[in-house]
Amino acid sequence: MMHTKSSLKRRNFIGNISKASLLGVMSAGNATTLIKDVNELSARPAEGHIFLAQPYLQAPSENSMSIMWITNKLCYSWVEYGEGDQLNQKAHEIKDGLVNAYNRVNAVRLNNLKPNTTYSYRVVSKEILEFQPYKLVYGITITSDTRTFTTVTPKANEVSWLIMNDIHDRPQSIPHLMKLNGNTPYDYVFFNGDIFDYQTDEKQIIDHMLTPCLESFAGHKPFLFVRGNHETRGKYSRELADYFTSPSGKYYYAYQWGPVYSIVLDTGEDKPDDAPVYAGIVDFDSYRKEQAAWLEKEMQTPAFKRAPFRVVMMHIPHFYSGDWHGTLHCRELFAPLFDKYKVDMVISGHTHKFGVFAPEKGKHNYPIVIGGGPKDGNRTLIKVTANQQQLSLKMLKDDGSEVGNYMVKRK
Incomplete structure (x- = not known):
């Protein structure tokens, strides 16, 4: 599974936790790195909940495609997709039983796709206002426009x-x-x-x-x-x-x-x-x-x-x-x-x-x-x-x- 780094503002909610515990998970199998201050990342929270980067396509194959996007708020995010013009399937990233959440930089891998097939997709990000051990409060949900991509043709001639x-x-x-x-x-x-x-x-x-x-x-x-x-x-x-x-x-x-x-x-x-x-x-x-x-x-x-x-x-x-x-x-x-x-x-x-x-x-x-x-x-x-x-x-x-x-x- 690919996984994305959580980009958090330390002094707002981490308090006095030692630097050694400030670890976020990076995407695409890269090594663990320290979480960055959200202001450093130009997240611009005052602008409301927006996409800083709309979904872009990565790492295509015959039966998969990675979709990445960036929000300016910490969210739970997913992809809605389907063959042709349908959006009847949902995908999110899971790591060790936990669904990726409370992050802004997203990478979701769509697997088990059909080769040489056109899919429609859009991404959805639901703001997390409060994330306590036994209480999670959601805020505004934003949705991208619907786009399409085509998977790789196996043994294509060209x-x-x-x-x-x-x-x-x-x-x-x-x-x-x-x-x-x-x-x-x-x-x-x-x-x-x-x-x-x-x-x-x-x-x-x-x-x-x-x-x-x-x-x-x-x-x-x-x-x-x-x-x-x-x-x-x-x-x-x-x-x-x-x-x-x-x-x-x-x-x-x-x-x-x-x-x-x-x-x-x-x-x-x-x-x-x-x-x-x-x-x-x-x-x-x-x-x-x-x-x-x-x-x-x-x-x-x-x-x-x-x-x-x-x-x-x-x-x-x-x-x-x-x-x-x-x-x-x-x-x-x-x-x-x-x-x-x-x-x-x-x-x-x-x-x-x-x-x-x-x-x-x-x-x-x-x-x-x-x-x-x-x-x-x-x-x-x-x-x-x-x-x-x-x-x-x-x-x-x-x-x-x-x-x-x-x-x-x-x-």
Whole structure:
């Protein structure tokens, strides 16, 4: 079960409880973390009971979908959903016999869905005014608009997705780049890191990513996300994971959609762990080694080996991004595995210079694609489509012009 962190205002109701007891549960299997002051999270209780972020779709599969949303009051929340235009089923999250409640950041996983089926859904949040051991008092209930989503088609013959990277706290770039796709169908959106400059608070996450995504697509099309090096920075970086889910519950994961088996790696920081700016509180070398061990096991699975195409998405490219520590460590750990297990393409960002680099013997046996950003004239939208015979990539600059393409034939 996924579970969400309770965001509570300590001095209003916790009193003199020791800090060790102020533990809230994070979403998507992440580690336990201290509860944050509700004012820090910009919950704005004076505005009445409202959604700070309407429901957005995460971690799609053939028989499940995660729905996340944020309220400004502590609530008991659930999802109403059903096939077609029905809303005849209800789902909430349960952890160890307790239904998740008295929280604001919600993640509800809808399970046992039918593949390739359209569902309607809406979310409901009931304010909790008073939560005593033997007395619970509810307040105002709010309900979102009804939206729809479609589950993944098993063994689909085709898949298409859009990739953005290096937005760097320019929220207007998200709808602008999405418009470049026009009316071309797509299955999901992938954010390949550095959507923010650094992590400050919840309001930044809502205003600079969730809201523009919701205005563009996220209520009816899912998105997936991986950190860039800038998402590891700032006082709120350790809470960022509360607002997203993935197939693994981690920042690195794998999934297959149609003919493409995708590997997502979290490349961490670009400087050494002992760089003074990190003040001794990072350990990305160990984290990348952990991913390399996981990666080789993943690449040995029958599903990976059988997939018509194998694509890696990670923020820092292991070539063409200088000789900083992060680049070289990724090259050391990941490049031999990419060659050994014959990946078909690596898609990255980070350098702010878009480019398509064909395979180079003795260096990398697959194309490396790097998206641009974040300034006007250098922002890019990457469009990937694949069927059983070929995988095609096209990169558009923010004026709509094509600035790169590559096609891989099935081997």
